Amino acid sequence: MLAIDRLRVQYGKQTALLVEQPIEIGAGDRVGVIGSNGAGKTTLLKAVLGLVPYQGRIRTRLCPQDIAVHMQQNNYVNTMPVKHIISAVLNTDVRTDETLRGLVDFFDFGGCMGKKFSALSGGQKQRLTIILVLYQDAPLTFFDEVTSGLDFETRQKLMEKIREWYRGKESALVVVSHYYDELERLADRLLILDKGRVAAFGRTEELFRRYCGRAVVTIPANDKNRALTAHLKTISAPAHLIAFPCADEAEEARLTALLTGKNIDYRRSGTDIEILYSNVLSGGEPL
């Protein structure tokens, strides 16, 4: 569906993005793109959409209208209620279009149709764009930080709605996000970018096995826990956590028994993207 190879985007003399190994996105893929600010996430989207000049190859059989996109910043005119904007952008009648009505109801947006864009809340503004994007029912859709700036509850609800909408569909999604929990529930592949370079790309489970092992057990990083587990092997983790890799079931059982015995609260995960991300960036050496 989309193949990216030897892609380079320059802003002046600075290389904003360099993709040296091929990246392929197929039908039904759910790709999460993560990286810190300036890692090249939005630049990658802009290159695919042809909004920035680039060197290298981006191959796709899709026409521009087969690619839908939800950019980070979305603005609309404030001179009319949003229902007229929806009607013009989608070239449809908002009163009679069943698909559109279904989307408006699905996202609880009916009460906002008569409001101007400036009168919508942050969550409502995002829902408006999501409705416009989903209506296109494109084979490939990009979401660039859809939930940025929203409160936790709104964020959770919105992502749950998107997940529900795409359940069982063959559309490919590329979701750029800073929130690991969103990607854990939505993405089956990860593209990790760091300082404009691809740090890792592949199926989430495979990457996790490669960089973290079969599972990871994490405990709070306090002095007591550090002392009690000083003899155990750890891997990179956010500052507030200590992470232990488990290569197999037996190792995991021994570790959890030890932690239970010492009355230490722990959390076990086989897909923790935050730990995975941390280990990819800490040196990039697989286990």
Next chain:
Amino acid sequence: MKKLTLRLVGYELRNAAGNWFSVFFGVAFPILMSLLISKAFAGDMPVEAVPAFETGVFISMSLIVPMATLLVGYAANYSQELEKEIPLWLRLFGCSEGALLGAKMIANLIFMTAALAVYTIADMLILDIETPAAGSALLLAASIYLLAVILFMLAHGAAALFGKFGPTYAVTMTLYFGLMIICGLMGVPVNRLPGGVQALAGVLPMTYIGNDFAGFWQGGAYDPGPLILSFAVLGAVSFAVLLLGIWKRRRKGFA
């Protein structure tokens, strides 16, 4: 890419009507100006001269409608859209720059027509306007629409060149009042302006419409040569600004 549709034109029409710059400067302002000028001067002249004078005021102030709705109002609106990257966003939804430009022009001409109708009805109610010869009224209408298309190109090009509301508004407002003064629409006749300014007024169609049209309003001969030439000059300059603006946006990858 989506083509020019009626819905897109309807959207742009709502966009133009919801823009207070166009509503105030294009509808309210010319009515107020014609009322103020006629009341300020008509009282000092013989009663029999008032209809001809007020007809002249009506014709010259009618030029404010295209200048305000297109040059000021449209440029203000479009530059704000550019600042918010709305045209880029619409492009990502498959609306081509060409379809948008076409929809904007048609919608703004419709809006100007409505503004012109309101202005004409209001002035007919408050001023003593002479009944025109059909040819004179048609020439005035044709000139206003041609001027509107030219000013649309100038406004679109200026907004695309600056890409931001602030500088676009400053430049178009300066042009708006500057052109009104140069063309003798602010009360000072062109022949009392400095020589250089008079030469500049000679290549602006508003000068001929505002000062000559009252002379043959009820019939008579008129040499349209200088008017046509002035349209060609202003049209060429505006087209060049439009091309420059489109070129700049393409260079930045926005179109």
